[in-house]
Each structure stands twice: as structure tokens, then as C-alpha cells.
Amino acid sequence: MSGVETRSGERRDLASPAAVVVAVGGLYVGQSVIGGMTFMALPSVLREQGLPLDHIGLTYLAVLPWVLKFLWAPAVERYRSPPTGYSRSRSIVLVGGLLSALGLAATGLAGLGNLVVLIGIFVLIAFAAATVDIACDGHAVEALSERHHGWGNAAQVGGAYLGAAIGSGLFLVLVERSGWRSASLAMAALLLVLALPFLMAAPAVSAGSSTRAPSLKEALGRRDMRAGLLLAAVFVTTQKWGVSMLGPFLVDAGLDLGSLGLVNGLGGLAVGFGCALLGGALVRLWGARRVMVLALVLQALALAGLAFAALRGLPQSWLVACALASSSGIMALGFVALYARFMALADPRQAGVDFTLLQCMDALVSMAGGVGAGWIAQRWGYGTCFALAAGLAVVAVPAVAVLSRPAAAVRPVP
Template identity: 70%
Template sequence: MRHLHSPIAVVLMLGGLYVGQSIIGGVTFSALPSVLRDRGVSLDQIGLTYLAVLPWVLKFLWAPAIERYRLPPVGPNRSRSIVFIGGMISALGLVLLGMIGPTSFVPLLGILMLIAFAASTVDIACDAEAVESLSERHCGWVNAAQVGGAYLGAAIGSGLYLILVARFNWTWATISMAVMLVLLGLPFLRSPAVDSADKRVHRPSLRDALGRIEMRKGLVLAALYAFTQKWGLSMLGPFLIDSGLDLTSLGILNGLGGLIAGFACALLGGALVRAWGTRSIMLLALVLQALALCGLALAARSGGVPQSILLVLALASSSGILALGFVALYAQFMSLSDPRQAGVDFTLLQCMDALVSMAGGVGAGWISQHYGYGVFFGLNGALALAAVIPVALLSGRSAEARSRHENAPAGELASHVP
């Protein structure tokens, strides 16, 4: 017997997991460096905390093994056991982190790496469950939960966490994040597992993923889209500081402003993807991002632009347009993922996005340093426009992929909602 979940139930269950994962990211990559610096930890040691991003970049290496465990030959999938084990490791890791304190740096870094490994493994099962449990016409909503959950979780992990540290102490603030992580995972853990009516005969593997032409096109699309949407924003913070914005205002912009704009545009993106499809929304986001970057370029070259205009451009490009575009991109990832090994395919596409995004900072800093912000933003705006045609060609879903998703037997698709 197969359990069918309504689209709303799937989005809410998975949304809790995505918020929880982003809380971990907010604590690790945003709040923790500030706390460590406040406690006198050196900048070179603080920089080492970013090693915790490596499991998120490399998780495609163990995704096939996780997916083979998750999908036994017969019976319900094992997504919930993966989420339970990974979630408990993450929560207990946060409790341990709270107990050892922020100045024991080597143990702290080791725990962060363990938490990142557990959370990234949970993400494999979570994304696979999304592909299995929703039909293509509903996938925009779960992608809105992914992107919107990322903004909400980051606000909790980087904003609320710092407030709790300042108001109470490191230990209770960190333990409270662990408790929140457990509570957010309960709806998914209490839901029935997807059961297969037929025997599963496919063996998930990277070779299978890379052997399909639509997946190879998807990897190029992921790299191109991350490059054109994210690299132009890497120098946005320094530009605003150099334009006279103080740290407090920048913090409000990134925190409250980013949360509101990002969450709202993620929800809007979910609705637009369902109405117009992924390709149209990705192209719309590229054009809007190009216009915003060109506006920043003009502001950088002319100088004397009112801060209100700079803030609108910054908020639109870094939160609103970015969220809108990535809801569509992740929906495209779902449509490219084979339901027989969704955890492998979706993870591979995400890792390409993460790798390209991580690589962008060095080149961005060099161009801005030697040629100025105006040239940097203008160049990225031109590249975003130039990417419109390649993205349009790459985002067309192949007939092979459509046929597999539409005609696969019930046991392969598990519980696609009609």
C-alpha cells in the first residue's frame, strides 16, 4: 500500500526540515564568527570555520550510498530513519557545542564538521522525498519552501541566536537552537513513509546520473545560473560600506529586510513557477538581476546616489530577485531528477551550484580592487543578460526526462500526487 501526501502537507513537513538546516548554516557561517571574534579568537582561526561548508559541496560523493539505503528493494522508503539519525546527531552536536564553549577552537571545529556532515546527509533524503512526493505541477511550492526556509532559518540562526547569546549566554542560546531543530523535524518524522507497490530494481549511482544528457545539461545550467546570479552580489556588502552605510544599517538590511523580501519573493516564485513554468521565471530573474546590477554599476560610477536608492537596489538583487530565480532553478532540478534516484541527481545539481558559488569571491575581489565597483557590477550585469539565451536552451526539458517522469510505473514514482 502507498501513502499519498497532499501537496500542502508535503510542503509544510519538508519546510520544517529546510528551516532547521538553514538554522545550522546561520549559526555556523554568520553568528559564530561574530561570537568568536567577540571572545578574542584570531581572524585566521575564525576563517577555518568555513571548512564546515565542505560537506555541503562534497555530499554528492556519499549520496549514492545514502540513496541505495533509502530505497530498499521492497517496502517503504527509509527517509525518516535518515532524517531521525542525522537530526539527532545535529541536535546533540549543538548541545555539545554549547557545553564546551566558543574558545575551545579545535573541538569546536570538529563538532561543526560533524554537524555539517549530518545535516548535508539529511538534505539528500529531504530533497529526494520532495521529488518522490510531488508531481511536477506542485514542485514550485516545495522549492519555495526550500528558498523561503533558507531565509527564515538564516534569520533565526544568525539573528535570534546572537540576541540569545547577548541576553543569556552561549550555552543556553546554542541548546535552544538544538531544541528548535528537533521541533522542526517532528512533523516529518511523524508522517507516514512513502511505500512502493512494486519491487525497486534500479541501483542509484553517479554513473547513471552523469550518463544522461539532460543531467549533463542541468549541471551546466546550475553552474551558469549560479555564476550569473550570485557572483555579482559578492561585493555588495563592501560596496555599501564604502558608500557610507554603517554596520548597523547593513545588519538590518541583511537581516530583517532580507528575510521579508526573500521569503515574500520565494512564495511569489512558487506561484509563478506553477503558472508560467521554470524557464520563464529563470529568464525573468536573469533580466531583473541584470537591470539591478547595471543600476548598481551606474550608482558606483556616478557617486552621490541617495542611500535609499542603493538600499532598494541592494535588497532587490540580493534577496528578492535571487529568491525568485532560485525557486525556479530548484524546480528545474526536481524536474531533471530521476525519481528512482532523486537523492543522487538533486544533490549533484546542488553541489555544482555550491561549488561555483564558493569559487566566485576571489575573482570578484580582484576585479573590484583593480577596476572599481562600477566595472565589476556592470560586467556582471552584462553577463546576466548574455546568459539569457544559453539558459533558455539549457532549461528546456528533454523528451526522455518527460517520458520517464510521466510514464514510470507506480513503484518507481512512489507517490506522485496527480
């Protein structure tokens, strides 16, 4: 254990950074398993079942709890971090993890026959997972000293791509071989396993005393947080809107669910995790601003390639390579930089609230883009959908460059 001084001047004992990263990393993987199933695997399965794209786009309504979790984040943070004593992060993770696992089991039992019921269950799962995420983010910022925040960020991004590879890759392979019910039950069991490192080994960090309760008003009153929210909205729009229809597009291009699962799983993990490591190195060398601008330029090129493929056609191998570059490599590169900024913006005295607020903007833009992309693709085709997204990425370059200038960066709260 080592001591670190917080902004309020207290000394707090911390576990080793490796122990914290392993503990929170398991939770981040589990949350992304749910995300991969909901937003990548499920649209592909529904498309194979013959559902129209505008109906498939409705699955993005399951993002709603991630959009609204800022409403209950202050209450969760007050419960998690009491004025005296120890953090209650473990109890939040235990209850939320059990509810998420039970929800995934329920999706398997419900089957694919009723889209409304299925989306409703995934919304409830997202509510439980989003609540766990509030506690997990707060714990990571609280338990890691500032010089180790990069490791926490690596756990977030790396865990996200590992979880997405499982949820969108392994899950689709299991659906192809064993059916929807067995695959869903397997993912429910996996969630429980992934939570064990946190429940068994995560240290109970002393919350210490505080002169004020965590609040949204305090977060929104800071200029750096408002700039961060706008940056998140612009950057996520350009990175996620175009890729939300990639699964259905690849299914319509002739990939079966098993092949798509291998592409999303092995390919997505290798490309995404590798680019996450590259992004971390580039952020250290160049700073977050340059890395985010680079990611926007590369995403515009990749989406333009997908638009060309949709309109004129490309060999399937080239199509898969372009899709992997866009959805895994470039997004990993850019989101390492964006989440590094998020972690820097979060005040340790209310880390769960601040980080949650920034993530809610991410989720809000993602949900709007998923529903809107399905509507556009259904009416005007994949080519138009990808071309519009590429244009947005180009337009966003100067905006992101301005919003991520050093002058707009976080300033410590006095």
C-alpha cells in the same frame, strides 16, 4: 491517503500533500538556518571582529560537504529506500538532526577565537545537514505526486528564505544582545524543534521493488541531467557570486549587527518569501525559462547599483534596499524556477541521487564564488567585486536561455 503510480508501474500510497509539505518544510527551514548562520551571519560577525575579507571568504569552505555529497548520496539512497518494506528517511533525519544541533552547540562553546576550529565545526555540521538533505529531497519527490511537486518546490524555496531570515537575522540580533554562545545554543535548540514534524508525522512511504540500485552513472548518462548541471553552474554563478560579500559590505557601510540582523531577518523574509510566491506564479504563467532570464537581468541591475554605491556612495536606506532586492527578492524569484527544473529532472526511482547531484553543482559554484569574491574584494574593493558579478549576469543571459529551452528540458526515463 491516495495512490499514485510510479515510473516503474507500481502503486504507492501517499500522505496528504499538506502533511508532506509541512514535514519536509521544517527540515528545509532548519537546513537554511545553518546556511544563514554560516554564510551570512558569520562573515558579518567576523568582520565586526576586524578579520580581513580574504580570511572571511574562507568560511565558504564549509560548503564543501554540500559540494561532495553526491559521493555518498547513492549509499544514503540505497539505505533510505530498500528494495522492500518502508523508507528509512526518519532514522537518517533523526541522527543527522542530532549531529547538526550538537555541532551548533559546539560552535557556541568554541567561541570566535580560532577561525580554523570554527570552520572545521561548521564543515562537520554541513556534512550532517547535507546527508539529511539527501533523504529529505528523496522523500519529497517520492511522497508527492507529480501534480503536487509545485508545493514541494514552494516548501524548498519558502523554507530556505524563512530559515535564512532566522539564521542571518534573528541569530545576529541574539548575538548583539546575548552573545555568540547563547545565540548558537538557541539555534541548536531550534533545529530540534523544526525536525519534529517530520519525525512525528511524516509517513513511512513504501519504497516498493526496484530492478536497479540508485547510481551516479545512471544520472550522468542522461543528456537532460548533463544539461541541468550546466544550467545550474551558469545560473548560480550569476546569482550568488555577487551577494557573498554583502554582509561585510553593509558592516563596513556602518550597519551594526543588530540593524543588519533586522534587515536580513524581517526584510529578507518579507521580500524573499513574497518574491518566492511571485516566482511560483510566474513560472506557472510564463515557464521556468523566462523567469530565470528575468532574474538574471534584474540581478545585473541590482549588482550594478551596488557597484555604484561602493564606488560613489548612496544613502544608507537606498543601499539596504538594493542589497535586499539582490540577496532576497531576485534570488528567490530565480531559484523558484531553477528548483522547479531540478525537481522535474529527478527520476523518482533515484530521486535522492539526482536532486543531490544538481544541488552539488549549486554548492560547488557557491563555494568557489564565496572564496573568490573575498579575495577580489580584499584586493580591489567591493565596487570591482559587484561590477564583475553584474557583468557575469549579463553574459549569462543567452547561455541560460539556450540551456533552459524546451529541447533541453527533462524527458521521462523509459
